[in-house]
Amino acid sequence: MKGWIMFNKIKTLKEQNLKITQIARILNSDVRTIKKYWNMSSEEFELLRTQYKQRIVGRKMDIYEQLILSWLKEFNDISGAQVFDWLKEREQDFSMAERTVRSYVEKLRKKYELPKLKVSRQFLAVPETDIGEQAQVDMGQINLLTEDKKTKKLHLFTMVLSFSRYKFAIWQDKPFTSNDIVQCHHKAFEFFGGVPKTIVYDQDKTMFVTENLGDIIKTDLFQKYINTMNFKVHLCRAFDPQSKGKIEAVVKFVKNNFAKHRVFTNIDDFNELCLDWLKRTGNAKEHSIIKKIPEEMFHLEKEHLQQVPPFLFAKEESNSNIVPYSLSKDNTVTYKSNRYQLPKETYSDKQKEVGVVCEDNQITFFNLKTKESINTYEISKDKGKLISNISRNTTPDPKVLELKSKILNRYSNKNLIIQYIENIEILKKRYIKSQLKRIDSLSTEYDKEIFLNAIKECISKDNFDLDFLAKLLNNTKKNTESEPSLQNIPDKLKNIVTETRELSEYEEKLVKLC
Structure with missing residues (x-):
């Protein structure tokens, strides 16, 4: 072939x-x-x-x-x-x-008619839990259009009481942090008017560090919250959503029945509309499995929930309102489609996030470890702007200053050299050090007067290319070499007077030779 x-x-x-x-x-x-x-x-x-x-x-x-x-x-x-x-x-x-x-x-x-055996996983219906015994928690996301036709990602926290199917939902326009999750729990318990004995969770990093073969390691803040609220945690196995099917269904219900196709304006209005939906539909509609209305069942279950303890440190945490935001390598933080400039070298391998607090139309950035303020701006209403109040003036390079001084000290008439270097700095600022090094080399190679005349011609012709300067100097050197001049005689020989003799002396010697 x-x-x-x-x-x-x-x-x-x-x-x-x-x-x-x-x-x-x-x-x-x-x-x-x-x-x-x-x-x-x-x-x-x-x-x-x-x-x-x-x-x-x-x-x-x-x-x-x-x-x-x-x-x-x-x-x-x-x-x-x-x-x-x-x-x-x-x-x-x-x-x-x-x-x-x-x-x-x-x-x-x-x-040979040997079809591959398809293994399908079989499930058993989960028995209904006792009244007031259990709740389930999960989170979700959805992308919605805003009024200006842009896409906005919203983050959903939901909790459902397993017996009555009574639901709570709250939205955020930024990803959940550990502190946010604690606050959402507390709002849910206040909404229910009590705390269930056990809550079922996915393995979410805002609450759990690792499953650790059954010895669940929780984040410090969440562990402290659990100890205060006095409820047990049941963590689902990875890739096993069926063990918390009730809340999975709630997430889909809230996203598809309430949020889908809505136009997002602001998070407060959105959450208010969501609470109205829970009252109108989410908890008022007959449940397809238990065939009862969750709101009616909740009146029975509420009496069996534990009392909500006071949670003082949650309020202390929330009073700071410091929210972690990613810090880019160019020392900017993106907030509501604008980039806010922080001082140079704020970003480092140890600091890739900063804290953000928004109050009274101002945004303040904090060091997350020291809680020290880094910078403050008025919140911009523009989109896609770089907001900066940081001066970009930098300290002059000591090597550049040294080169300038070295060149100028060779000449009494410094004005021409200064004027030439200033133009070089304007036109080729990024390369000023290498430019000065070449000027220094040329100034030592050629006579001072020749060099100054060449600089003067460059300025008159508005040409600040060093190749042009070198060409002028080289042409001047060739011309002076072709014409005999005292300039070609070393200084130590210029003042020597040669001895002269009378012509008669040479005539006498010639006569003797003949």
């Missing part, structure tokens, strides 16, 4: 009106090969190559047919990926691709 290169060569030579025998000689190929592809189209050639590959692959895989077949018969749910792994385990030099093996396994299943 020939490749595309040979096929294209044949077609190209054919277009040049060469005969089959001529092409065979040029390509050093058999005449029958040229005839085979003479009238074949590109599509037919591709189909032929595909069929050829399949035959080759099939023949290569056929040596494993009986082995794979035995595995399929013994393990009717085995996957093609596992067959591939077993073949590689048996033969270290096994070179077939995984996709090829999976296709071959599927072919054998069809050929």
Whole structure:
């Protein structure tokens, strides 16, 4: 089977009106090969190559047919990926691709009518809990459009009493923190007028650090809250949503029945509308499982809930209102579509977040560890702006100052040099150090007067390219070298007076020689 290169060569030579025998000689190929592809189209050639590959692959895989077949018969749910792994385990030099093996396994299943066993998980209905015994908690998210047609992500906290199916829901326009979760719990308990004995949770990082083989490690704030509220925690296993199916259904109900297709204005109005919905629909509609109205059942369950203890430290925590926000590497914090500039070097490997407090139309940024204020701005009503009150003036580079001083000290007429360097700083500020180094080198290489004249010409022609300055200096040097001048005589020889003799002395000597 020939490749595309040979096929294209044949077609190209054919277009040049060469005969089959001529092409065979040029390509050093058999005449029958040229005839085979003479009238074949590109599509037919591709189909032929595909069929050829399949035959080759099939023949290569056929040596494993009986082995794979035995595995399929013994393990009717085995996957093609596992067959591939077993073949590689048996033969270290096994070179077939995984996709090829999976296709071959599927072919054998069809050929020998060995469909793969589909394992479906079976569930049992969870028995109803005792009255006042349990609640379930979960969180969700939804994206809504705002009035200006932008997308806003909202975060949902829900709690449901398992016996009565009485629901509580509250929304936030930023991700939940541990402190937010505690506050949401407290608002739920105040809404219910009591605390259940046990609450069922997912493994959420705002509340739980790790499951630790049953010894659940909670965040410090949440552990303190649990101790004060006196309820037990039941943590679901990972990837097992069925163990808290009641709250899963509530999250979907709140999102789809209340939030979906609403236009978001602000979080306070949204939560007020949600409470109205709970009263109107969420807790007033007959439940499809228990066939009773949650609000009516709640009147029975409320009497069996534990009393809500006072939680003083929760108020202390909330009074600070410090919310963690991510700090970018350019020392900016994004808040309501604007970026607020913090001082340089606020960001570090140890500080990638700052605290944010918004009060009286002002936003203040804090160090989360020391609680010290970093900067304060008025909250901007614009969108997509960089808000900054930080001066960008930087301390001059000591090396730059040293180079300037070194160059200027060579000349009595410093004004021309200063004017030239100032223009260089304006035009090439980022490269000022390297520019000054070259000016320093040129100023030591050439005579002072020549250098100053070249600088003066650069300024008059408004050209501050150092290559232009170097070219002027070089041309001046060539001209002075071609014309004899005292400038070419070393200083120590300029004041020497040569001795002269009378012409008669030379005449007398010539007479004697003759």
